[in-house]
Structure formats: C-alpha cells, structure tokens
Amino acid sequence: MTNAALIVAAGRGTRAGRGAPKQWRRLAGRRLADWTLDRFRMAPGIDLICLVLNPDDAEQWREFDGLDGLVLAIGGANRAASVRSGLQALQAHGVKKVLIHDMARPCVSGDIIAEVLTALDSHPGAAPGLPVTDALWVGANARVTGTQQRSALYTAQTPQGFQFEQILGAHLAHTGAAADDVEVARTAGIDVTIVPGHPDNLKITQPEDFDRASRILRQDHMHTRIGNGFDAHRFQEGDHIILCGISIPHSLGLQGHSDADVGMHALTDAIYGALARGDIGQHFPPSDPQWKGADSQIFLRHAVALAAEMGYRLGNADCTLICEFPKIGPHADRMRTRLAEIMGLDIDQVSVKATTSEQLGFTGRGEGIAALTSVTLLRVWSALQPGLQRSAALVICARLRVLGARWSPCPWLGCFIPSAGFHYWCWPR
Ligand code: MG
Numbered sequence: 001m002t003n004a005a006l007i008v009a010a011g012r013g014t015r016a017g018r019g020a021p022k023q024w025r026r027l028a029g030r031r032l033a034d035w036t037l038d039r040f041r042m043a044p045g046i047d048l049i050c051l052v053l054n055p056d057d058a059e060q061w062r063e064f065d066g067l068d069g070l071v072l073a074i075g076g077a078n079r080a081a082s083v084r085s086g087l088q089a090l091q092a093h094g095v096k097k098v099l100i101h102d103m104a105r106p107c108v109s110g111d112i113i114a115e116v117l118t119a120l121d122s123h124p125g126a127a128p129g130l131p132v133t134d135a136l137w138v139g140a141n142a143r144v145t146g147t148q149q150r151s152a153l154y155t156a157q158t159p160q161g162f163q164f165e166q167i168l169g170a171h172l173a174h175t176g177a178a179a180d181d182v183e184v185a186r187t188a189g190i191d192v193t194i195v196p197g198h199p200d201n202l203k204i205t206q207p208e209d210f211d212r213a214s215r216i217l218r219q220d221h222m223h224t225r226i227g228n229g230f231d232a233h234r235f236q237e238g239d240h241i242i243l244c245g246i247s248i249p250h251s252l253g254l255q256g257h258s259d260a261d262v263g264m265h266a267l268t269d270a271i272y273g274a275l276a277r278g279d280i281g282q283h284f285p286p287s288d289p290q291w292k293g294a295d296s297q298i299f300l301r302h303a304v305a306l307a308a309e310m311g312y313r314l315g316n317a318d319c320t321l322i323c324e325f326p327k328i329g330p331h332a333d334r335m336r337t338r339l340a341e342i343m344g345l346d347i348d349q350v351s352v353k354a355t356t357s358e359q360l361g362f363t364g365r366g367e368g369i370a371a372l373t374s375v376t377l378l379r380v381w382s383a384l385q386p387g388l389q390r391s392a393a394l395v396i397c398a399r400l401r402v403l404g405a406r407w408s409p410c411p412w413l414g415c416f417i418p419s420a421g422f423h424y425w426c427w428p429r
Contacts, residue, residue, distance in 0.1 A: 002047045003117060004095045005040040005159065006086040009033055009103035010054040010075020017207040023103045024060070027210055028217040035106035035217055040099075041069075042311060043113040048093055052086040080178045084171040091168065098167060099159035100181045104204045107216045108159065115195040116161040125190045126161045127182050128197030129154035156180055157197040166190055223379035225312065227274025229266035232362070232370040241326070243369070244319065244335035244352055245297060245342060250326050254369065257286040261296035263319050263352070266371035267339065268296070270317070271303035274377045275310055297342050304343050307377055314343055315376035318351040323369040328354030 009023045019025060023033045040046050050071040053060055064070055073089035075082040083100055090098065097120045099113065112128050119126030132155060136148035160181045162170075167181065170188030178184045182192050200216045202209060238253020244263040254260035268280050277283075280299055284291050304314065317339065321328050328335075335352040343350070357364045 001096045002094050003045055003097045004048040004050055004071075004090050004093065004099070004164070005043075005046050005113075006050045006052065006083065006090065006098055006100045007036060007040065007103050008052045008075070008079060008082050008086065008100070009060075010052050010082045011079070011104075012054070021054070021057070022204055024057070025210070027106060027204075028214040032106050032204065032213075033103055036101070036103050036108070039106070039108050039110070040101070040113065043110050045114065045117045046099070048090070048095065050086045050090050052082045078177045079180075080171065080174060080176075080184060083181060083184075084174075087164075087168045087171055090164070095164040097161060098164045099161045100167075101159035102203055105158055105201055106204070107200045107202060107213055108157075109198060109201065112157075112195070112198060112201060113159060116159055119193055119195050120161050120163065123191065123193040124163050124166055125182065125185050125192035126195050127159070127180075127192055128157040128201065129194040130157065130197040130199065154194060155197070156182060157201050157203075160185075160192075162190065224315065225274040225377040227270040227272070227375050227377070229269030229271075229273060229373040229375075230371070231262045231266040231269065232368055233260045233262045233265075234362075234368040235366070241369075242296070243321065243328075243331070245338035246331060246334050248326055248331055258284075258291050258294040258299075259296050262369050263321055263335070263371045263373070264296040264300050264339070266373040267317055267319055267375065268299045268303045270373040270375040271300075271307055271314070271377070274375055275303075275307055275312070277306060277310075300339075300342050308380070311380050312377035313380050314345055314349070315378045316349045316351070317343065317345070317375045318373060319353070320372045321352070321354045321369060322357055322363045322371065323354065324356050324359065324364060324366050328352070 011023075012021050023036075024031055026032075027035060037049065037051075040049055048069055048071060050073055051064055052073045052075050053064070054075045061072065064072055071089050071093065073082075073086040076085050086100075087098070097117060099116055101108065116126050116128065132150040132153040134150070136150045136153070137144045138146035138148055156179075158180070162181070162185060166188070167185060167190070170184050170190060171181075173188060174184045178187075185192055202213060204210060204213055233254040233256050235252040236255040239249065239251070240247050241250050241252070241254045242248075242259045242261045245261065254262065256262075258265075265280055272279055272283070283302060284294075284299055307313065319339070332352045332354070333347075336347050336350045339345075339352070340347045340350045359365070362368055363370050
C-alpha cells in the first residue's frame with residue numbers, strides 16, 4: 001500500500017512580490033520548496049511524493065528529474081488542473097491515500113500530516129482547519145456594513161487527504177476552478193472530516209509572510225539531541241592498546257571481543273544514545289564471531305551514518321579517558337585527528353582528554369581503562385541543497401540507480417550510506 005503526497009508548485013505567486021516564483025525563493029537559508037519537501041520526506045507513512053512543476057521552470061525539471069521517491073507532473077492553467085495532472089501522474093503507482101499540499105506551506109508539522117493520514121483510515125476525506133476566532137465583518141468602501149456569524153466557520157489548510165481513486169474521479173469530473181480540493185471532493189459527494197490545523201501552518205502569500213515562516217522554521221532548525229556513553233575494558237597481556245583509533249605501545253593490551261577501543265565504543269554509544277537507538281551491543285552483538293578483533297571504526301561509522309539517515313549530523317564530541325597509565329596527553333591530538341576523520345568533523349569539534357581516578361577503583365588500581373563521552377546531534381535540513389557538490393552527487397546517484405542500488409553518497413562521511421526510499425543529502429552547512 002502506497003501513500004503519496006502531491007505537492008503543487010506550479011504557481012507563479014505574483015502576490016508574494018517581485019522576483020522568482022515564491023516556491024524557489026530563499027527562506028531561512030534555503031529555498032521555500034526544500035523546506036516543504038523535507039516535511040513530507042521525513043514524514044512516516046508517506047512513501048512517494050508527486051511534485052507538480054510549472055512547464056517554464058526548466059532548471060527545476062532538470063534538478064528533480066529521476067530522484068528516488070519523486071514523481072514529476074506538469075502544472076495546468078489553474079490549481080485544480082495542476083492537481084489533476086499530479087493525480088494522473090500517480091495513477092501508475094498503486095496509491096491508496098493521497099495528501100494534496102500547497103508548496104507555499106513550508107511549516108506544516110509532522111503531526112498534521114500524521115493526523116490527516118490517520119483520519120483517512122476511517123473517512124473518505126480529511127483536512128486541517130482552524131476555527132475562526134476573530135469577529136467577522138462584511139464591508140464596502142472601508143465601512144462595516146454587517147457582521148457574520150463565525151461559530152461554524154473554519155479557515156482551511158493543507159494537506160488535504162483523500163482516498164486516491166475517489167479524489168481522482170472527483171477531479172476528472174470537475175470543471176472550472178475550485179478554491180481547494182475539499183471543494184472538488186464535496187462537489188463529487190465525498191465527505192470530508194476536519195482535523196485540527198495549526199496557526200504555524202501558514203500559507204506564504206504576501207512578502208511579509210516570509211519573515212513569519214522564517215522565524216518558525218529557524219526554531220525547528222535548532223533542534224538538537226544530546227547523548228552520553230560509557231565503556232570500560234580490562235587490561236590483559238599484550239604490547240599495545242588501541243585507543244580512539246590509534247595504536248599506543250604499552251606493556252599491556254586491552255581485553256575485548258573487537259579491538260577493545262574503549263574510547264571509540266563509548267563515543268559510538270553516545271551517538272546511539274542521542275538517537276535513542278539502543279547501544280553498540282544491540283547493533284554489533286559480541287556473540288557474533290564476525291566482530292571478533294574488528295576495527296572499532298566500523299561501529300563508529302555505522303552510528304554516524306545512522307544519524308545521517310535519521311536527519312542529524314554531529315555538532316561536537318567530547319571523550320574523557322580514565323586511567324592511571326598510559327599517559328594520554330602526548331597522544332590526544334592524534335586521537336582527535338583520527339576521530340574527526342572517521343566522524344567527518346573538524347578537529348576543533350572533537351575533544352579527547354584524560355584523568356586518573358586518584359588511584360581509586362579499578363582504574364586507580366591499573367586494572368583497566370574507562371571512557372566517558374558526550375555528543376550533540378544537530379538536525380540537518382539540507383536535503384536538495386543547490387550547489388556544485390549536489391549536482392555531482394546527483395550524477396553519481398543516477399548512475400547507481402541504473403545499477404539498481406539504493407545508496408546515497410555522503411561526502412560528509414566520505415562514503416556511501418544506504419537510503420530508505422529517499423536520498424538524504426547531508427552536506428555540512
Ligand atoms: Mg567496549
């Protein structure tokens with residue numbers, strides 16, 4: 001069963017002021033369209049996006065053509081015609097529910113998308129609405145000529161959701177313009193239930209709407225997660241230890257199933273912790289012989305790639321090694337450099353420091369080494385970033401798609417990461 005979002009971006013938006021059509025204008029550091037598309041890309045339950053483009057937007061046609069999870073359709077003379085074109089383009093994809101959305105509503109929340117999808121389990125149509133709270137006047141020539149009862153009135157928002165076959169039929173039968181898809185649906189006798197809208201789900205219409213939307217989006221952009229990790233490994237016979245990715249000659253080794261890199265394990269766990277995705281033992285069970293003697297960078301790279309898949313990048317990482325010996329100070333900068341390489345960070349985003357436990361406990365008795373770590377993860381809103389790197393990646397991606405692969409190149413990690421249906425670009429910003 002496929003659920004699709006149909007996003008209408010074919011308008012010219014003349015009321016939003018001069019310049020490019022509003023959907024391609026900058027808003028809080030990126031294009032308005034990038035924000036809206038991300039909302040649906042990240043929404044659980046949306047499998048496919050149909051983007052309706054104006055035939056004149058040649059650059060955007062080139063940009064979006066062939067992307068995974070995206071279907072393109074040509075816009076028509078008015079909104080209803082554009083939606084009809086999008087629905088027809090989706091016909092071949094076995095769509096069950098479709099959510100029709102204005103590109104000009106970039107602040108739509110995941111909650112609203114989820115509410116509409118859920119309501120469609122038990123209703124043929126569902127759309128967000130806000131009860132009107134202001135008094136309503138009727139006026140002419142700048143004078144109030146009457147008042148309007150507001151108790152039964154709502155302002156309509158999108159996404160407006162429908163059972164696909166029903167709304168397709170309604171649009172094919174509809175002639176002329178319509179205020180929105182709810183009007184088209186109701187004309188065809190489709191019952192539409194109202195789910196709660198939100199004042200932040202504004203439609204950018206006037207130039208000043210960009211400022212308001214920008215404030216809302218920047219708040220979201222700041223979304224941060226924090227994780228901590230702890231690990232300890234016991235000394236055993238040996239002649240070196242692996243700590244934070246580098247080998248240090250020592251009179252003892254560290255015991256462990258993998259290479260026993262206690263610092264890297266704690267760092268990996270901090271990332272899993274920040275993502276609320278379990279711990280290193282769940283992802284790489286010690287009972288699994290394939291991880292015997294494994295280079296621990298495999299674990300750390302996995303955690304960083306998982307963060308990228310979930311829409312996060314690392315902000316910084318801090319690692320404290322607790323031991324009486326060996327001395328960490330002389331090696332700390334090499335450790336930072338190595339960890340920064342693996343995590344795709346600059347060295348000034350990575351800290352490695354050490355302490356003793358004043359000869360107390362197992363570290364104090366020299367029985368092993370412990371590590372404590374913290375990381376921050378920052379929300380990445382960089383899908384579909386314009387730029388040279390992106391174009392290069394698009395080419396690589398297109399090639400891989402031909403080969404049937406579903407991997408996204410991630411220059412930030414310096415590797416390819418598997419992508420679940422969509423490509424997430426994770427360029428550092
Ligand atoms: Mg460990």
